[in-house]
Amino acid sequence: MKLKKILFILCSLVCVNTFSQILSSHLDKQTLALGEVNHFVIKIDNLNNQPVTAAAKNELLPFHFEEVKDSIGTQPNSYERKIEFAVYEEGKFTIPVLEFKVGDKILKTIPYEIDVINTAQKGDQINDIMKNKEVKLGAKDYWELYKWYILAALGVIAFIVALIMYLKWGRKSKASPVVATNQTLKELDSLKKKKYIEEGNYRSFYVELIDISRKFITKQYHLPADVLLTDDLVHLMKKNNTISLENEKVVEEVFLRGDLVKFAKTFPDQQTMENDFADIREFVKRSSKDLEFENLRKDV
Known part of the structure; x- marks a missing residue:
């Protein structure tokens, strides 16, 4: 009798694990340098063709997190969202609990705390990769640089001259x-x-x-x-x-x-x-x- 109960419980657990959705999340690093790109992945299995509803692209993480890339992959039985982000302020920041709706069921991630540090030290010498080179510019180069400004100025002058001529002679003639x-x-x-x-x-x-x-x-x-x-x-x-x-x-x-x-x-x-x-x-x-x-x- 006890053996039957044990078998029944095991079968129930297997069925639950087989047909219920499983959400998992993974964060590459919890200590970041300023501007360093981190990776955050959320995955949901056993969807059974049920739709997944979540925040729109580039809007999943709080405003401190600058999302570089937000890709979503969906299969009949799985959902995967990969986010690349960076933080440009020093301090401790939290990725809060995120909600994903699968059918009528709400699944939640665990929160993550991230420590953002400035790796540059006071007094560090910054060296250029290459020395600056002097480049001599010719008339053609200057024309390419400033031609739109010159053309715009000529256009304004032509408009003013035409307006003066119209006011002085055009209206009088009519x-x-x-x-x-x-x-x-x-x-x-x-x-x-x-x-x-x-x-x-x-x-x-x-x-x-x-x-x-x-x-x-x-x-x-x-x-x-x-x-x-x-x-x-x-x-x-x-x-x-x-x-x-x-x-x-x-x-x-x-x-x-x-x-x-x-x-x-x-x-x-x-x-x-x-x-x-x-x-x-x-x-x-x-x-x-x-x-x-x-x-x-x-x-x-």
């Missing part, structure tokens, strides 16, 4: 009197092609003609013609003296007639519309002379 004049003449040609005059559509004709003229005066003479009423604009032109008397008269007559047409107080014929169109067109062409005279007056 806002020059000639450009404004040509643009307005094109708009007047487009208005002519709509045949408002031939069709007797005097209201649309004067609305667009005065709108083009107001924008031109605003841009060419820098007067707020786009927001002022006709009477206020005429008063400002006479006070400002920038526009010649001939051009003032054209603007005043056409704008006043346009206001009357807008409120249905007058009904101009085709010839009147033709004359007003021609007068505004000539006014636009003559505007550059007004500006030349104004510049001469300022210089004096």
Whole structure:
């Protein structure tokens, strides 16, 4: 009877050892020099295809341990993790108990204490392996060393020069009197092609003609013609003296007639519309002379 009990216990132990997971760990050295690489291995056997869950790569050891390499090998029946690490501070450090989950079971390693020492002694002489050699550099060598700095500096200089040229000449050319004049003449040609005059559509004709003229005066003479009423604009032109008397008269007559047409107080014929169109067109062409005279007056 006793023999049967002994055999039963032995069989149970064998079964437990056969089917339960076995975790083992090994640390190469427990005394290290500063920066010396050490090896730490964790192994789990008898997995029986069960998954192993642990800390991510390079995150298993505490922050004092600088992990150099962290490799994980898995087989259907085994798990092995090899870690190479170094410590760059003197003192005693501990690798704590580490947990590995196998299926629903938690396995733990034993803790390890590591003593990190500085092997360099005060007063030790440090000798170079080889003597320093003087190397003479030529123009090509200096170019290879500094070419990106030189190219970057040239690029910055080119950008600054281009920006200055744009600010000095580019913007002025776009806002020059000639450009404004040509643009307005094109708009007047487009208005002519709509045949408002031939069709007797005097209201649309004067609305667009005065709108083009107001924008031109605003841009060419820098007067707020786009927001002022006709009477206020005429008063400002006479006070400002920038526009010649001939051009003032054209603007005043056409704008006043346009206001009357807008409120249905007058009904101009085709010839009147033709004359007003021609007068505004000539006014636009003559505007550059007004500006030349104004510049001469300022210089004096």
